[in-house]
Amino acid sequence: MPNQRDKATDDSPSDLPCLEKLDSPTGSPPTVSLSSLMELENCVSNLNLAHEIVLNKDFCFKPRSPPTDSLEGRVTEIVHRAFWDSLQEQLNNDPPNYSHAVILLQEVKTILQSLLLPAHVRLRSQLDEVLDMELIQQEVDHGALDLHRLAGYIISTMASLCAPVRDPAVRALRDLRDPVELLREIFHVLGLMKTDMVNFTIQSLRPHLVQQAVQYERAKFQQILDKQPASLDDTTAWLQAAASEEAAAATARSESPSPDSRGPVSATAVLNRAYMSLLHWDGHGQKYPETVLMDRARLDALGQRLQMLVLEASVLLLTNAQCGGAVFSLQGFVGKLRQSVTVLLEGSHTREADLKGALLGLGETVLQLVTQAVSGHEGATLPQESQDLLKGQISELWKHNNPVRTLIGQLSKRGLIQRLIEAQMGVWFRKCRVIKTTPSKLCEFYFDKEISA
Template sequence: MPADSVSRMDSNGSAGESNAPENLLGTSPGASSLRSRTESESSDKMARFVLPSMDGSPPKVLTLHEVGDVLKNIQNMELVHEIAINPEFKFEPYEPPENSLERRIKDIMHKAFWDVLRSQLNENPPCYDHAIQLLTEIKDCFPQIISQNNSRALQRINEILDIDVIKRQAEEGVLDFKAYANFVIQVMAKSCAPARDELVRQLTEIEDVVDLFKNILETMALMKLDMVNYLLDYARNDIMANSVEYEKEKFKEYLEYYKFGFPATENWLKNSCTHDANNVPSSPEQTISNAYMELMDWDESKEFPEVLSIDKERILKLGQRAKRICTCAGVISICSGVPIISQRSENRVALAKQIEIILQGTANEKELLDSIENVWLQVKTVINEYLQKESQPVMDANTEEMLKSQIMQVGKKDSPVRTLMWKRFQTYFRLALRSRAGLPPPPPGYADFKDELEAYCTALKRVIAYNHSVFGEYFMKLLTQQRFTNNEVGTSESASAASVQEQSAAAGGKTNAVATDGKVEGQ
């Protein structure tokens, strides 16, 4: 990594600056400043955006600056959230999609630049305008791939790539463009990550000077990415340690602008409240736990909780992953009814792995159901091969038909076997969610999928735990207010009912008295 490369250039330099992580969070990738097309810069202050009201209160008017702050905060929060919740997160180079307009424009402009450079260098005498521009860009790149603490290396680069000197050399016709390329390659060789050594070495084999500089820029772009990811790894622990408080603070700032509630979140929590035999509602803690359990198999016909929207795609993908594991376990449980599978653990493990591979690419229930036919064909082939290997007769038609029918049913969400395996899965995850001392042992039928099961539970548990740390107080506040409101309404209704009963009783007493009096009088 670049840490190693820094020490290779300057033994006095340190691996990185202590404030490096802060620079990572300044702006998020893709963030752009919001500006309106106005006659003067000062008129920016007069631009207004209206945040609509949802509860009948007057809409809130935001300045352009405030809108920019809101969007920037949300973008930063998403970046920090992803870094904290995804241990494998890293920055990747962006390339426009193939055959897209953006890609065509990029290719045309890049080709035009290199064509102009080649044309200028081939003039007699050579024109170095583009060459000097290129060396300027390369010089500006080095501070991004070499630590600022490595001052001696940066000073040496500034001395050699002195643009004023280069311009005088060009004017006098003594500029050796290839010599500067060799110097740049030497610096790159000393400052690149070990993984880029071979790529930098290959630069020395390029004879054409234009192709050489083109490949130099491409390699430097990768080195900049290496440095960014190094800084990310350097800052990850600090980010994770402070990200919860950071997101809570940003969420509070967001609520300052948006105070109209989150209907989908409130419905999600409200519908997760259960009642016991005495019609006593579950506690707020239990209600929240029930709500988290619902994320295992989210009904996509319902609106997703707004506050979890950052993780919506991740949660839905994890839900499909859970269904794949459950289906695999169901198929293996059925296949275990065949002695050659149940009595040979190595056969069962091998078959389980093959089933897992077949279902790996399924992204929804339809694809899962469509893949069950392939699962059955694989099961049939493998079992017959195992039987033949032990000189036993292959499955007869009745056995095949019965086994096929049972396996095909597992592709349906409401099949008995799938339902049973899903209940076991839910029980396992509920235990995992409560446990603070590692994960419990796999439930019956899931032993052959232990690694995948634990990976799934760890991933979803991480998402839930993190979001609960950020929004748990907000959830408790919603449920507490809801319960208080319900109790208040219930108390009010009870009081009203009691009052009506008292008034009725009193009125009834008077009526009886009048009737009695009348009766007495009549007598």
């Protein structure tokens, strides 16, 4: 976050709350009540949910069903089977016992009412009339309850309220005759309809949530700070580390005779360095900053894609250096080579051991492609010494400090990696008002580094 006291870079809105770090109390921590902890947890959960809805256009709720082979799945199956077996036993009694069935009908009525829109005045009135619980209880007392008649009305109402994707499931309910199975499937389909309604509501409210997201997140952050003044310690450490690195870089530039030397450290430069460090976060014992914790999955995925592009570009550069421009000028060779590199390296960069093995196999594949390309165009065969050198250079790319790999990362200022960051970051980075810059400036900062001899 930019320094609000720096008037030269202060372009934050007037409603931005004060997020300055408060002095942490010394000695024993104060006792926090359970209600305060629960309230804080709800605040964080709501903030995370709103943030995900705003940034993820594909966000939706899905019906939760535990795996059948898990302990939770087995326990859930046993409990549900016991419940419906109990209902079956009650209905098979002579006379039938409808006590649980009446409770289930009340729950069905409540769910159907929750699916009604304000314009469904007539349907709401009809629902209250048909599923009048007092009348149903009187029918039970006199042995005149007709479950199939009520189920038929419930299914018809569900058919008028459900999304088109649920039409086959609702139609299948009409073929059921056993009352227990019918009620069980009705509840199942109603659960799907509730999920559909929630997702529809989210899609409808998303434009309004986007407009209010910044103010809402600021208010929630301030609420968290009021309850836990030390809740931004990791963010403070993250920014302090970036400030130290930027100060050291500025000092080196000022001592250099290069015309690219710059002035004092600015808050924007510190913020740029801090956010770009998240693309290759290793921590070094430092915890992830709280202000971007909700976006860690996105940043990690983007950082992994960045590493993959650097590896791909490094392999192409080494191949071009050993094989010469004649091979690379052949039609379709570069595209075929890059496709093979992408497939062989996919997912291997997450573990060092996997990357080593993938690069060893990749060297063989690259040589095969080069040999095929040369033989197909009657070119000179690559000398054995060059082949061995190319395989060795490719296998050494697993090292993070590999000179070629470092060079590609530093010289990609206007290349493939910048376009990736523009495409991937631009969608959601610009929405985060905490960041006072653009993806282009972030890329320019990150890749605008001097290359040491």
